[in-house]
Amino acid sequence: MANDLIPFTGDRLSQARAFTGLSDEALRVRAVTAARDKDFDALWNLTQAYLLSDTSSGVRLSPHTLRAYRKGVEVLVGHAHEQAWNLLHPGRREPGMFVASLTASGLTPATVMARVAAASALYRALRWAGATDADPFADVKRPKDRTKGIVKNPPYRADVVQAMLAESDAQERVLLLLMAHAGLRIAEALAVRWEDLDLPARRLRVVHGKGDKSRVVPLSARLRDALTTLRAETTSVGGHLTTFRAYSSAYERLQKVALKAGVAHEFRGFHAGRKYAGTQLYAATKDFTRVAGFLGHEQVDTTRRYVEVPEDDLNDVVEGFR
Known part of the structure; x- marks a missing residue:
């Protein structure tokens, strides 16, 4: 790298x-x-x-x-x-x-x-x-890729995310959860500062998202716990959450985490974590528009490429047809 x-x-x-x-x-x-x-x-x-x-x-x-x-x-x-x-x-x-x-x-x-x-x-x-x-x-x-992005690079499986979290230190755990729970892009996650967080209100402001757009995202209980743990280990009250800021440094650290967790063959970088967040949210809401806002997408069609929809998603609906 x-x-x-x-x-x-x-x-x-x-x-x-x-x-x-x-x-x-x-x-x-x-x-x-x-x-x-x-x-x-x-x-x-x-x-x-x-x-x-x-x-x-x-x-x-x-x-x-x-x-x-x-x-x-x-x-x-x-x-x-x-x-x-x-x-x-x-x-x-x-x-x-x-x-x-x-x-x-x-x-x-x-x-x-x-x-x-x-x-x-x-x-x-x-x-x-x-x-x-x-x-x-x-x-x-330009050549057209007929294979959907969600097929080529699907979201991480839940067991992979959990295995990596179990082997992460405080900074790595926060970075993973910023993507897998808060749906942040890697550049957004590395740019987060302590002052961007409002833990009592359970939210995070992404100050400079893609296209220099800001948005507010909710913080899961597990991410808040990870942030609280990291804050207790951090000497400075301001500044960025992680001491590493480069894409390559973050990649290398999470790659080593995946190796320790025994899921190195499953590690596909950062976007699969963001897709994990989008897929989890869609499973709960069934609303692409809300997922688009969460991920910071202008177009819902972009969001559709981030969400893995189960093949049997309509089985129960069709079952009741008259």
């Missing part, structure tokens, strides 16, 4: 200002030079500056999203080197061949789409810098 870390040379706004502070001509020249030389570091820095300064999410883009964009730009630049692309003026058929090569390499449709999204972001950055008018991926067909 360490190779996926994004080099940090200051706060995000400072990184963006290294480009936005340039004159239009200086920015264009820098972008043209980077594209001509197929200089990955320079092209990624340009893309990151664009993403941080000229998109709706801006400086609140999650580290996970930035890692995905960085990897996609790296893959495109490597392909451009191998195929002797002119990045500023790519051939009409070259983008389609790039997508075809990704698919042929065995990548899943979801990963291919993520790589194409990053490539598109690079070209938006180049247009933003005035280096080109090219938009080569605008009409490229």
